[in-house]
Amino acid sequence: MSEFLHMGGYAFYVWTSYGLALAILLWQLLAPLRQHRQLLARLRRKYRQSSQAGNKS
C-alpha cells in the first residue's frame, strides 16, 4: 500500500494531479446544483410577492 502511495517517487506530482482533477470536476458539478436551488428559491419568493401584490390591488 505504501509502495502504491509512493508512486515510484512521483507521489507529489501524481497525487496532486489526481486530487486537482477530482476537485475541479466536483466543483463544476456542485456549482450548477447550488445555482439551480438558489434560483428556484428566488423565483418562488418573487412569484409569491407578485401574487400578494396582485391580491391587494
Add this chain to the structure above:
Amino acid sequence: MWSFFHRLASPKHFYAFAGRLIPWLGWITLLLMLAGLYTGLFVAPTDYQQGESYRIIFVHVPAAWMSMFVYMVMAISGGIGLVWKMKMADIVAASAAPIGAAFTFLALVTGSLWGKPMWGTWWIWDARLTSELILLFLYLGFIALGSAIEDKRTAANACAVLALVGLVNIPIIHYSVEWWNTLHQGSTVTRFDRPAMATSMLIPLLIMFLAYKIYFFLVLFMRTRAEILDRERNTGWVKQLVTEAS
C-alpha cells in the same frame, strides 16, 4: 426524428428532456470514473521510461481532448444561435464555456505537474503549451464578454463571433506537435496506423475519456437547466413549474 430536434429547440422541452437524462448521465459518469481510476492506477503497468509519473496522462490527456471538444461545441452552437437566432443554441454555448475553461485549466496544470519531473520544467513557451494557454484565454474572454453585455441577445451574438474567430486555434493546438518542433510529445492515440501505446495503458485512457465526455454532458445539461429557468422566469410554464413544486 426531425420533430424531436425541433421540440428540443424549445427551452421548455429541453428543460424536461435534460432533467430526465441527468440521473442516467450521473450514474454512468460515476461508474466510468471508478473503472478508469481502477484500471489506470492498479491494472496498467509501470512505464519503462517514465515510471509511475506517466499515470498523470489518465487525467491530463482526456482533459486536453475535452478542452478542444467543448470549444467546438461552444463555437458551433454559438454559430447556430447567431445565424438562426435560436435561443437554445445561445444557452448551450453560454453553458459550455465555464466547463471548457475548467477542462483547459486542468489540462494545463496537470501537464505542468507532469512536465516538472519529466522535462525538468513547469512551463515552456512551446507551440502546444502556448496554444493551449490561448485556448484558456479564449474561454475566459468569452465568459467575460458574455457577462459584460446586459442584453442577452447582443451578448450571445458578440460571444458567438469571438468563439468562431477563436476556432482557428483548435487545429493549431492539434497539429502544433507536428508543425513545430516542440518539447511536447507527438500523438500516440489518434494516428493512422494503430496507436503507439500498450493496450493495458490505452484502455484506462479511453475509459477516462468516455467518463469525461459523459460528465461534460451531465454538467452541460445541469447548467442549461438553470440558465433556462433564469431566462424564462417571466413565462407561464416556469411560474407554473416553480409554484407547483413548492
